[in-house]
Amino acid sequence: MTPAPGTDHRTLPRRRGAALNSAIFEAVRAEIAESGYAALTMERVAERARASKASLYRRWPGRAALVLDAAYDAMPDYSSAPDTGSLRGDVLALMRQIVLLLEGVVGEAMIGLLGESLQNPDAAAQIREFGRGNMVRTMREIVGRAVARGECEAGLVTERRLEAGPALLRQRVMFSGLPVGDDYLQEVVDDVVLPLFGVRPEAQPEG
Amino acid sequence: MTPAPGTDHRTLPRRRGAALNSAIFEAVRAEIAESGYAALTMERVAERARASKASLYRRWPGRAALVLDAAYDAMPDYSSAPDTGSLRGDVLALMRQIVLLLEGVVGEAMIGLLGESLQNPDAAAQIREFGRGNMVRTMREIVGRAVARGECEAGLVTERRLEAGPALLRQRVMFSGLPVGDDYLQEVVDDVVLPLFGVRPEAQPEG
DNA sequence: CCAATAGAGAACTCAACGTTTTCTAACGGG
DNA sequence: CCCGTTAGAAAACGTTGAGTTCTCTATTGG
Structure with a gap:
């Protein structure tokens, strides 16, 4: 059962830190857009981001904290209020x-x-x-x-x-x-x- | 393992219809008041109402429908709008x-x-x-x-x-x-x- | 009084949670 | 440039609750 060369995940390039974080946030938002918050599972997020559940749980204690961070990550910059003159x-x-x-x-x-x-x-x-x-x-x-x-x-x-x-x-x-x-x-x-x-x-x- | 007389559930009085319904609604509301909606499980509701999960699922397709009915059941009568004169x-x-x-x-x-x-x-x-x-x-x-x-x-x-x-x-x-x-x-x-x-x-x- | 209905409880399958283990890529200090 | 440390991937695991199905029996309407 030796995997074909190049398909063994352990030999694939591996993201870390901010890059992995972004990929996870992206996956969270894609899942929510596709199936909604209620249907979001940690397993699907991990799979979609090609990350492991262990990585998710090392960063966030659970679903709520993860989704909150993913949402913050998508927040636009509100620093400038509109100023149209009226x-x-x-x-x-x-x-x-x-x-x-x-x-x-x-x-x-x-x-x-x-x-x-x-x-x-x-x-x-x-x-x-x-x-x-x-x-x-x-x-x-x-x-x-x-x-x-x-x-x-x-x-x-x-x-x-x-x-x-x-x-x-x-x-x-x-x-x-x-x-x-x-x-x-x-x-x-x-x-x-x-x-x-x-x-x-x-x-x-x-x- | 014959149960002591009087403790075998199959010999206990058994509610049906509206009476059982009310007991279930009451249990749902008590669970929500105690632990919130998110923590509510069908199993706990069944246990609290001394009902079986099968009875719950015979009446409602799932948690959401059950809770919605339990909430409606607690709604006061809105038929009369206040009329204080001002x-x-x-x-x-x-x-x-x-x-x-x-x-x-x-x-x-x-x-x-x-x-x-x-x-x-x-x-x-x-x-x-x-x-x-x-x-x-x-x-x-x-x-x-x-x-x-x-x-x-x-x-x-x-x-x-x-x-x-x-x-x-x-x-x-x-x-x-x-x-x-x-x-x-x-x-x-x-x-x-x-x-x-x-x-x-x-x-x-x-x- | 009897047949049909409906409830209690237990056992079961399945999905997801959250954790742990193993192996190794990526990184940083010397 | 090497080597130890860190951190990630995948897989396996125990647990919990969902929803279903089974057996047995109390309740009820006729």
Whole structure:
């Protein structure tokens, strides 16, 4: 049973460190995209990444930690909030970014992880911070600029109002599962976000 | 190995039909309350309900269907929307109801089920309808009465505005996991819901 | 009172978990 | 450039829970 030359895995090139890590993350995301978080198994990930289960478990204590890292690895850089010159344009731009994220593998991973980690407060806290902090933080920045421009009054800016847009969006993508078209985003902005900050939608240019 | 008289299960009283059903639902909810949805196993449910796995599988195809039914079984009757005489009072009352539901076993079951059923559109649709329809429907009724009373203009009532309050609440309970005190509910109502419907909070009596 | 129904419990197969072992490629210090 | 150390691949293993099937019997409707 000597393997044919070149097919014995022990003679094949072997990845390590960051290269192996990336291959594993890629495999995790491919599995989630293909079959969803619930159907993801460590064995399939290992096989897909041509890695061994032992390597996975040396790096992560289990499925949840692995998927969380794989999701973080796929997160775009949020450092720059949109700056289109109008509150309407900025909010629309931000929402488009958020939707892209939530509708993909990252959103699917978040729901799955959350359901599995509710019992573990530390893990749940990590997952929460994952997407939430960024959204509201960016909203604050955007609205802050609108206040500076004189587009809206500082007195109208409260935590709940900053959260309203992102909350509607998350609910739409994660709970209702309905498609989020640009017309939907405009409804959220024009019916909810702008009125809450005292901005008349029709006075604003198309975002 | 003849069992002592009275301990042979085959001679014990045996439940059927609705009685057994209730015992199983109770066991499911107790397991979720104790260890969460993720840790729930059919074997533990069977043991806790003093039922057999075969009985479980005769009634439900799997964990998800069982838990969904157990959650429905725990749903209060939503037929009557609150009617306190003011929009503010009605919205606060509704939100208090919703929070009680989401913070308990039902909320935990919903997140777990959702995460596990994303890949199955039919199942996901069932879960969505579970809590969502009711909330917005009740909001519509409440706001409709406010319009009839002349408290707010009919033109301000849109789908997105009706969803905003429930969305914030759901986000708070399910994603942030932070406690929802009455002060939080009042912020949601006074900062977001009432302004969206053109009602001045300070003109309203305490709900 | 009897036949049909449905439940309890146990045994079973299968899949995935998480661990351990063996062998060896890749890397780094001298 | 060699050699010891580190870390990866594959395979095998014990364990747990899923879902099924079997036997025996309590319950029930006729």
